[in-house]
Amino acid sequence: MHYWLMKSEPDEASIDDLATATGQALPWTGVRNYQARNFMRDIMRIGDGVLFYHSSCAEPGVAGIAEVASTPYPDPTQFDPASPYFDPKSRPEAPRWTLVDVRFKKKTRLIPLGELREHPELTSMRVLAKGNRLSITPVSTDEWRFITTRLAR
DNA sequence: GCCAACGTTGGC
DNA sequence: GCCAACGTTGGC
Numbered sequence: 001m002h003y004w005l006m007k008s009e010p011d012e013a014s015i016d017d018l019a020t021a022t023g024q025a026l027p028w029t030g031v032r033n034y035q036a037r038n039f040m041r042d043i044m045r046i047g048d049g050v051l052f053y054h055s056s057c058a059e060p061g062v063a064g065i066a067e068v069a070s071t072p073y074p075d076p077t078q079f080d081p082a083s084p085y086f087d088p089k090s091r092p093e094a095p096r097w098t099l100v101d102v103r104f105k106k107k108t109r110l111i112p113l114g115e116l117r118e119h120p121e122l123t124s125m126r127v128l129a130k131g132n133r134l135s136i137t138p139v140s141t142d143e144w145r146f147i148t149t150r151l152a153r
Numbered sequence: 154g155c156c157a158a159c160g161t162t163g164g165c
Numbered sequence: 166g167c168c169a170a171c172g173t174t175g176g177c
Binding site: 007009032055056057060113132133134135 | 173175176
């Protein structure tokens with residue numbers, strides 16, 4: 001069992017979009033970073049906990065709780081020339097980009113990035129590291145517990 | 154819109 | 166394999 005923080009731009013897919021999606025689940029399309037891909041491909045398991053994070057928006061922060069809902073499979077957008085995530089170098093017989101489905105669990109209050117930084121319990125969170133740009137980062141069990149039991153209301 | 158930080162590309 | 170140039174991320 002692992003825990004994760006996954007960034008999504010609310011303009012593209014917000015926590016409300018996830019809650020109202022068919023089956024309350026969405027394929028995590030568009031990851032084009034090998035480290036983030038490898039987390040999904042190699043380490044994630046169905047049922048892993050996910051902090052759903054809103055990024056590149058007016059109020060960046062944790063917006064809800066979700067869970068990993070599928071085993072890894074090829075991201076279909078890599079083969080779609082009309083998609084912004086199209087990757088001409090990826091071939092169907094050897095897909096380069098893999099994703100998982102993520103399912104809604106619950107909405108939380110918006111826990112702002114600045115508030116996460118205030119808590120000594122969270123200072124080693126990967127997402128808070130200087131210069132971090134990874135869209136998927138591991139969350140420790142202690143960090144998960146602190147955020148879901150103390151901060152999420 | 155700015156820009157720091159980082160990842161990728163490609164010439165050599 | 167090195168590394169400069171370039172593109173992207175994402176908070177502010």
